[in-house]
Amino acid sequence: MLSFLVLSPFVLAPVAAYVGGRWPSQVRWLALWPAGLALLAEHLLRTQVAVGGPITTALPWAAPLGLTLQFHADGLALVFALMITVIGALVVWYASAYLAGHRDLPRLLTALFLFMGAMLGVALSDNLFALFVFWELTGFTSYLLIGFEHDDAAARRAAMQAFVLTGAGGLALLAGATLLVQATGTTALSEMARAGDLASHPVYVWAVVLFFAAAFTKSAQVPFHFWLPGAMAAPTPISAYLHSATMVKAGVYLLARMTPVLGGTDLWSNTLLVVGGTTMVVGAWRAVQETDLKRVLAYTTVAALGALVLMIGIGTQGAAVAAIVYMIAHASYKGSLFMVVGAIDHETGTRDVTRLGGLRQKMPLTALAAALAAASMVGLPFFFGFFGKELFYEAGWTSARAPGLLLGVSVAASALMGVAALTAGVGPFVGRLSEVGERAHEAPRAMWTGPLSLAGAGVIFALAPGIINGPIGLAAAGITGAYQDVHIVLWHGFTPVLGFSALTLLLVAGLYSQRHRLRQLRPASVGSDRIFWGPLRALERVSEAVSPALYRGSIRGYVLVLIVATGGLLAAALLVGGGAPVPRGGLVPPRAFELVMVTVICVAALAAARATSSMRAVLALGTVGYGVALLFVTYGAPDLAMTQFSVETLTVVIFVLVFRMFGSFDHLSSRLVRLRDAIVAGVVGAVISALVLFVGTADEPSRLADFFAEAAPTLGHGRNVVNVILVDFRAFDTMGEITVLAVAAIGVHALLRIGAQERRNS
Amino acid sequence: MSPLILRTATRVLMPLMVLFALFMLVRGHNDPGGGFVGGLVVSAAYALLAFTSGVAEARRALIVDPERLLGVGLLVALFTGLSSALAGEPFLTALWWGGLGSPLFFDIGVFLVVIGVVLTMTFTLAED
Structure with missing residues (x-):
């Protein structure tokens, strides 16, 4: 389930x-x-x-x-x-x-x-x-x-x-x-x-x-x-x-x-209290200074998230219940208000609060949803937001750490959020119908049913809190670790918390009348956007400075670096850790067939090095590959040989397709460069040969080989060990490999297509 | 223009190569072969056709876009893995129904991806 x-x-x-x-x-x-x-x-x-x-x-x-x-x-x-x-x-x-x-x-x-x-x-x-x-x-x-x-x-x-x-x-x-x-x-x-x-x-x-x-x-x-x-x-x-x-x-x-x-530790609680409290105040303060309705709501969301973090930081049973109630209330009124703003945007084409007004005549149902949601967010009694705020205050009031301070910032932030709620949920609908609203009409049915039912749920929960007491108690147990029955009620007598709720409402009313002045109080930009883009730009600058030195656009240069680095590391490892590269059982004299193949491979390799056109070089390299594949056949690795043949063939085909527009090389490398390349190639070749010989000296052959050979027919139901490994034992690796292959193909496709299109355009 | 002999030979060779590739795909679990090699052989067959009769002809003969084979192949492999999850086994555990096993379907996925990769590259390069 x-x-x-x-x-x-x-x-x-x-x-x-x-x-x-x-x-x-x-x-x-x-x-x-x-x-x-x-x-x-x-x-x-x-x-x-x-x-x-x-x-x-x-x-x-x-x-x-x-x-x-x-x-x-x-x-x-x-x-x-x-x-x-x-x-x-x-x-x-x-x-x-x-x-x-x-x-x-x-x-x-x-x-x-x-x-x-x-x-x-x-x-x-x-x-x-x-x-x-x-x-x-x-x-x-x-x-x-x-x-x-x-x-x-x-x-x-x-x-x-x-x-x-x-x-x-x-x-x-x-x-x-x-x-x-x-x-x-x-x-x-x-x-x-x-x-x-x-x-x-x-x-x-x-x-x-x-x-x-x-x-x-x-x-x-x-x-x-x-x-x-x-x-x-x-x-x-x-x-x-x-x-x-x-x-x-x-x-x-x-x-x-x-x-x-x-x-439960000081580190945990104190950090959450400080971060959550700061976030709550910053978010609420910024919310009242925005004029784009969505940004107003976004900043109040930041504030609400701060409040939730704060409540988790307080960590008592009461705070846990408060966090759950606050979270549900917030989801209901904020989701609803976002949808309302979307409807306004959809009908008028703007979200700028200074250009909106009087829409209640044109969009009565949207206005109703907005009013219910805003009332809940402000925290009027008989709305679920009221419960969230009351419990929030109570959690702060009874907190073991800095109750007075917590309550103070909570009231201040809630008041500012209340102002934002009126700005988003009431402002666009009251007063004189503005110019942008002239052609507006009620949003499509699917666009008012959503916010209305969400906001309506806030009313229902407030009038009959009994229906959600159970779930809230169970959810709070997830935070505190121990279940306690929960009974949230609308009226719990004349308590200090009720006084603070009333004070909040007064503050909301007072501040809302001064909302234009609040907007102008905008402090110098905190500019935290910059802490994101600043380092990112710096990183780009470093990369711009470093890349040209490494990325010079010469494939030959890259290959040289790769080969020298790999060869050097292998040589170092062999020198440090290796003994004499003499395999167990000594060396076996070569058979005639092997001698022939080795000669063919060497001749082809020389031909590739001496080729004067790319086409010849490709064909010579293809011959080298085929020669190696034939050697695989004689050593009893038919799967490897088949794959090698096919890959070699297709490599030649793709090379030919790439190189077909080139004829002879423009110029050949200088004598000095050729000497360098010959030395690098010779040394690295020798290192690899030594490595291959050295692998044969291992005292104990890998047990994996035996395992796979034994398990393939029994566990894998197949006699071809290579295939069983690929599609069964290590299918997960294969899955990754074919994904990489597919991504590479998409990359090639995209690069070439884009290149072709740009050429066509120019 | 491409040489007449090669073009004529391709007509005979192509179906044989594709059949051979399918043969290798199916026998792969017990004898040399498998989806990877099979896919390469099919790709070689179509590359040959592209050389002799042009990319447009090769695309027509392939019927589906090679780019599409990439996605289909990956999905086949993925769903093979997920089918074992449905059977209550860890992801990608092989399931066997007599002689027929889910690894074959996984191999078919590999087969399709390989064809898709090689032919996507070959066709795009050849059309350029």
């Missing part, structure tokens, strides 16, 4: 491409799949996890290496999976209208479903290495999604930036995972928590730092927060999905997941 939940979106991806190409008007029905998966996740949560604890399934992959596709579903994983699938369904539904008629809709759908599968993999993987693979897959697919409008240089830049940053974080994750696996002796996350006290282990600090690097880049924490606003170059449905509800939360999810394993 769990495998189906994770893997079926991957299967659906090509189907989605087909549907998108064949029946573009029916694309919206694809949303039924993630909706079904959401029901499945919900079913598993209620009937199995809530009753019998976490469920686990495993698909063996490369078990001896500890690589198993093992999925583990506890409350936290399933709540996250629910968010992924529910919002995924709404986004597919929404995108079918938003991108209706777009020629690249199939491509978008494929990447979207692949992304969904990868996210579900991140949520449910128990094996750390599998988690890493899915993590990288989310980065890769989000690269495709952010760069969807690849004609646009800004989109390509943003995609590249997000990819490089989160990719670097992914590598940190791999390193951290490797450390943890070595320290605990297990690859399963669920077992690591039981592995005992890691905090005193010597690798603990490194592991924490590496996991932080992964989570902070993915979840856009300061100082890596700049990629998220940049990623707004993506189509809006993608922003709603990746940049509010799912991918950016993967970092937070990772931190939550790792809390039972790595959490």
